[in-house]
């Protein structure tokens with residue numbers, strides 16, 4: 001029996017390893033693993049770069065003399081791209097480009113166009129300030145344009161891709177055997193063996209057979225279509241569904257009733273604009289195992305072939321399934337190879353200020369207050385609806401009727417503001433999802449009534465295992481309240497560091513401040529579709545993010561992930577990093593390998609930073625929910641190299657192929673970097689910037705350094721005064737600067753550059769010292785990088801020359 005992609009190269013969930021649902025609490029390592037299945041892979045782009053230009057222009061951003069008019073940044077970027085590329089390459093400026101209000105940096109996203117068709121992975125992001133380009137990332141295709149309608153031959157197999165896969169399979173096997181031979185007594189050999197099998201061996205094998213051998217494919221699927229395929233995406237789509245569905249029954253059904261499925265799928269067409277380019281999107285109904293109609297459009301994608309990169313014509317699909325939301329590229333011509341897949345779902349296990357203050361009754365919540373990571377470190381208390389007036393002008397429970405998806409058309413046509421007495425608002429819709437279904441709108445939500453006092457009991461009792469689930473469901477009111485509270489706090493916090501409407505945040509209503517709206521986070525508490533994990537789906541700006549939190553059967557009574565702030569923050573941070581990297585409309589930039597790993601790492605780092613306090617301490621991730629002191633990662637986050645020995649080179653080890661393990665290394669590196677900045681700038685007890693004054697001015701308070709002005713009297717961006725707030729700012733600004741599919745090097749460089757932009761580079765040496773301490777110094781190298789994070793890495797502990805004198 002064929003199974004397809006049972007596990008993923010990038011198992012995108014909270015935890016890399018999760019426990020099967022078992023009625024008795026068990027130790028994580030002794031039970032069979034049940035995972036959400038997910039795919040994630042794509043071609044490597046050796047030619048992709050992230051470059052800094054004109055470093056001198058960054059120092060404090062000496063602005064152009066007042067007499068010189070600063071030019072339109074989009075024009076500047078367009079001119080730069082044209083000069084940079086030469087005349088022959090076509091491109092469009094994407095409309096999700098934006099100017100960062102705080103830093104004044106304009107992030108311009110450019111998409112390559114060949115033969116009037118988008119190159120799906122041909123992106124240039126240009127960062128412009130004061131009329132000058134200071135950095136850019138570039139993954140444009142540089143070869144000759146393919147002839148579009150040549151149907152003479154099906155494309156050659158992607159020989160390089162397949163050879164590379166075979167080579168990689170050998171390398172992994174050898175690595176693993178070496179590790180086995182050297183493993184010490186007591187090491188978790190069984191666990192690593194299983195990880196290797198599930199995360200490396202089997203996915204590589206299936207990827208290979210799916211894409212290179214074609215041994216299992218029914219003849220009609222592999223060879224049916226030729227030229228017609230360019231007008232008909234259905235064959236390619238069915239081929240993808242066979243690979244993507246987690247259900248063997250669905251596979252068998254598609255194979256048995258192929259023609260029936262083909263005939264059942266109906267298409268409608270929508271014209272979409274990408275910049276100035278009109279593209280046709282086919283919306284296909286009745287796709288087996290998809291929960292919504294699938295969007296399809298023709299695009300090119302870059303694949304390695306014969307030592308070069310060539311363009312393959314693909315169908316680019318957006319497929320929403322129960323547990324996955326895929327963006328997939330499948331060759332348009334038969335045989336329909338799956339060229340790349342990004343799952344917008346990521347698991348975790350592991351402006352102007354409104355004139356009118358909100359007048360309705362403010363809510364109160366009985367919750368674990370912000371900063372209390374979980375029930376083991378504090379008790380609940382009554383907290384106010386401490387919404388941030390800039391981030392949530394209407395508070396957390398109000399939104400215009402017009403933007404409320406649960407309202408009737410009649411009400412949506414009215415102008416008023418709806419004030420809910422439940423966990424329903426502009427940023428977050430929180431509710432139970434015991435049945436683990438996709439439907440969410442009418443799920444149960446606690447209702448505090450007119451009092452707006454969300455004061456519900458949380459008194460889980462020790463029961464036998466049969467009753468444990470029911471016991472947890474008794475405090476659903478409290479847990480949904482907690483999820484709503486934490487998620488709104490995260491929304492407001494990230495907003496103040498620049499994750500706002502134009503950069504793609506999650507809100508139903510955007511207050512006329514730009515960006516796509518209608519995309520609050522749908523937050524499911526006690527989701528019945530799993531245990532011992534959590535996950536987040538991030539579609540492009542304008543579509544709701546979806547957060548699913550699970551119960552953990554790791555202890556009695558069961559533990560509820562909604563009550564562990566670190567897990568909620570980790571999940572919501574997927575939305576942050578995915579929307580900021582490569583632009584709000586591109587959710588395909590953190591799909592696998594190092595970039596997918598950093599998608600996990602940012603979440604752990606931000607969760608750990610938020611829970612930390614003035615007295616330094618090491619922290620574990622998910623320790624309470626998982627009921628193990630070391631948490632759900634290999635190591636706790638620590639400055640101590642004995643306690644956490646991770647360095648850049650750690651990524652070469654067996655067991656570091658999943659995105660969570662990669663992310664753990666990145667989070668550890670950032671943790672070390674952050675402590676450098678804290679040592680230099682001190683620590684602030686609150687990460688929340690002060691509220692604005694009545695006239696809209698943001699006071700410096702003790703939070704920001706004194707406002708500085710340029711020579712022409714304009715305000716410079718406010719700079720957080722303390723180390724912990726500064727690193728959060730630099731990390732977010734770095735996400736905006738880096739290109740699509742960044743490596744560790746790119747993300748490191750982007751953070752250093754973010755400091756150039758914000759402070760004129762005054763922390764240049766501190767940042768390098770932090771990165772170098774964990775092997776990510778200027779001469780760190782990787783050879784033979786693969787899409788899933790493979791390659792041989794070399795640590796560098798040195799510093800740039802300019803930092804040498806103050807090493808002592």
Ligand SMILES: *[C@@H]1O[C@H](CO)[C@@H](O)[C@H](O)[C@H]1NC(C)=O
Pocket residue numbers: 357358359360398416417418419
């Ligand atoms: C909701 O509260 C706002 C004040 O914040 C008020 O202006 C609005 O009329 C209220 N909506 C309804 C339907 O009562």
Ligand SMILES: *[C@@H]1O[C@H](CO)[C@@H](O)[C@H](O)[C@H]1NC(C)=O
Pocket residue numbers: 375376377378379
């Ligand atoms: C919670 O409160 C109880 C009773 O006041 C106290 O015994 C316990 O130590 C507190 N728990 C934590 C984690 O602070």
Ligand SMILES: *[C@@H]1O[C@H](CO)[C@@H](O)[C@H](O)[C@H]1NC(C)=O
Pocket residue numbers: 366382453455456
């Ligand atoms: C919350 O509920 C508890 C128990 O029902 C009650 O003792 C307490 O006074 C309530 N607090 C508020 C602020 O309503």
Ligand SMILES: *[C@@H]1O[C@H](CO)[C@@H](O)[C@H](O)[C@H]1NC(C)=O
Pocket residue numbers: 463464466467
């Ligand atoms: C579990 O406890 C409930 C009562 O709390 C009881 O009705 C049930 O029989 C018990 N089940 C087992 C398997 O012991």
Ligand SMILES: *[C@@H]1O[C@H](CO)[C@@H](O)[C@H](O)[C@H]1NC(C)=O
Pocket residue numbers: 446447448456473474475476477
């Ligand atoms: C949740 O709260 C409502 C009152 O708002 C109450 O009627 C209901 O019984 C509570 N649910 C549970 C499971 O305690």
Ligand SMILES: *[C@@H]1O[C@H](CO)[C@@H](O)[C@H](O)[C@H]1NC(C)=O
Pocket residue numbers: 613614615
């Ligand atoms: C930090 O440690 C000091 C001294 O032990 C203690 O007084 C203080 O309460 C601690 N602060 C926090 C936030 O834990």
Ligand SMILES: *[C@@H]1O[C@H](CO)[C@@H](O)[C@H](O)[C@H]1NC(C)=O
Pocket residue numbers: 640641642643
């Ligand atoms: C680091 O941790 C190890 C093991 O816990 C301990 O022996 C050592 O003293 C620690 N080093 C420092 C500098 O704290």
Ligand SMILES: *[C@@H]1O[C@H](CO)[C@@H](O)[C@H](O)[C@H]1NC(C)=O
Pocket residue numbers: 693695696697
């Ligand atoms: C806003 O008000 C503060 C304090 O009243 C004042 O210092 C500041 O200059 C005002 N800013 C503007 C732009 O009016």
